[in-house]
Amino acid sequence: MADELTWKDLEVGNIIKEAGNASFRETGDWRTEKPILDKEKCVKCALCWIYCPDAAIKPSEEGYYESDLYYCKGCGICASICPERAITMIAEEEK
């Protein structure tokens, strides 16, 4: 990752020649709150999936929409948009 590179390793103008490598970046470590899904309330409407600005919400095999915490930055838009109030944001330290 970036913190192993020295100035000599960088391309001219810091160009990244490998397309799509943003997927390697763990943006989930920016998070202070994480979304918790209550499957009892979820109606699988997929609004959270549509609204997630990081495309961090993915459909599971059972048809629920769950956050990939490797990317989820904890913005809370999913919780805010959910018509069934099935998503709650809880602080990272509250396990």
Place this chain on the structure above:
Amino acid sequence: MSQRVALEASHAVAEAVRMADVDVISAYPITPQTHIPERLAEMVANGELNAAYIPVESEHSALSTCLGAAAVGARTFTATAGQGLELMHEVVYIASSMRYPVVMAVCNRALSAPLNVWGDHSDAMAVRDTGWIQVFCQNGQEAFDLTLWAFRVGEDPKVLFPVMVHLDGFTLSHVTEPVILPEQSEVDRFLPRFQYPFALDPDKPMTHGAFGPPDIYSETKLAQEVAFRKSKKVILQGWQEFGDIFHRYYHPVEEYKTEDAQTLLLTMGAFTETAKIVIDERRDKGESIGLISLRLWRPFPFEEFRQAVKGAKVLIVFDRCISFGLGGPVFAEIRSALYDEEPRPKVVGIIGGLGGRDMSEEDFDYVINRGREIAEKGSDRILETVNIR
């Protein structure tokens, strides 16, 4: 055959851009730069130049447009002055950091307030840290030559930095002078096609302009500075090649009658030619005096500069800008560049020529006399100036 014609310096720049067969021009008109994009727009409209002329709503967009064009491998040109350069300021940094070799002519102008469209070097000094290769012109021929050279150097695969060509607003930009225009075949021999190695291509996707968080930003800046310093080699090579083809040779520090000179005057830009007249007169009277002119402003030519001032007792630096709370910005840099030298000349700074205030031969006489006086006795003034009431 090359031909000697009468050309306004602005039009000489436009001719150089035409002969460089530029692909994209984007500019916003501002006094005193207007004649450059105006002439280029005319050339494109007349079919004399096969380029895209992209009109925009601001200088910020003008340079941004050039960056986008350069990213796909186009040869690009823009021109601005004073407030326009200020308005594009953030993009000026982006151009050099992303290594797009845009060429930009700057018809140096004072900065508001009060509103003033006339010449000084405040705009140039405000962008001195932006990572562009920067040169100053003294006359129309140099405006033509250095514009052509700017493409050759900036676009070199070992360089890939944007280049700023400074010409003083009005006192140079609007002056008609004899200019030798070369043959197109000579220009083609000097200036190869731009082959940008990282041109955006849908078939080979890559990222230009990724963000740089704290874990990598410092490394990007160190890489940029190292590459920028190394560009000096191609800068010199470019001037050598230019001289070999066009028989006019340029140097990072231009010296005039400096041999054994006890006193040296340092100037930049068009006023240098006025100062030379004063040097001639004083040399004729037997004075030990010479002049040095910084041609290459960035990267700063430390080596050539130290060599040029070797042996001098007094170095008088003339600035056309005030760095508020510091003094003359060129003076400050010059003094710093000499700090480790032993022996070194006494360096004094005098400021004048602000916002279009002329500098006559008498004014340069004052600069030299007062400069020597300060070198000897020191100064108790907040700021040493010439021709300011």
